[in-house]
Amino acid sequence: MAPTVTPIGPALDLGEGPYWDEENQTLFYVDIFKHSIHSYRPQTDEHHVVEVDSEGQPVSLIVKVKGEQTKFVISVKNSLATVHWDGLSTKSLKPEVIVNLEGSDNPTRINDGKCDPSNRLWAGTMSSKKEDHTKEVGSFYLLQHDKKVVKHLSNVSISNGLAWSLDKKKMYYIDSLKYGIDSYDYDETSGTISNGKQVFCFKKNNIDGFPDGMTIDSEGMLWVACFMGARVLRIDPTTGELKFTLQIPSYQVTSVCFGGPNLEDLYVTSAKQGFTEELEEKYPLAGYSFKVTGLGVKGTPSVPIKL
16 A cells, blocks of 8 residues: 655745654644744644744754653754743744854854754754855764764765664764765764765665755664655665655655654655746645655654753
């Protein structure tokens, strides 16, 4: 039986950063340039949205704080900050900055981020100027438990998807304009990475678009969103084999995470930016998020941050 792809919530400008809150069985995600956070509860089909009082700055990631019911870490331009939200209220949220990854005057912004198996947050930056997206001005950081920030990579174009192998020995990372997925040896104790190498190349596999957000399933296979590719790929990172292609009725697919009671549903975010009339006609569901059922695989949980 073919998977079922169902649109959820409203169409967004730049939907990103899906995070599945297992405890509350709720999906959280962001609309970057609308600096808003969305929640979706599949059991009741309820959707809620709240704005972040970010002084107009982009909000690109959200992760839950471990052991807290309503506390989250988000990004605001180049800062990581906490907010409290019950997933229902529409009252604007005031972020409290934890740390700055880069100076507020830097022509960069945080793009994607995710917690490692030890609940430490990794996040990377990219140019905040659209015309400079091809420039390698971004970096990739780790926020340690003591709030110390460590830079691990420089000369990044668009810092994007992250995942860790089931044995916690590999970290998978996407710099979108490298058109592939890189693997690093990962030391969980020290939080260090080394020996980077590409394990999958979009161009060699004739894949349209750019790699964007990413997650990993319980069989160790990566699920990768294809921005400007209208699909999600399932990839074996140890062999570089493309195992499965999931078509998504949105051109700019941005990210993925598993959710649902048994982590058997795949949630997919997308964007709708700079659309031509032709793209409008071809992708009437552009910008929507999607719930995918019937994949026959189980995912891995979203990991909260320990503060």
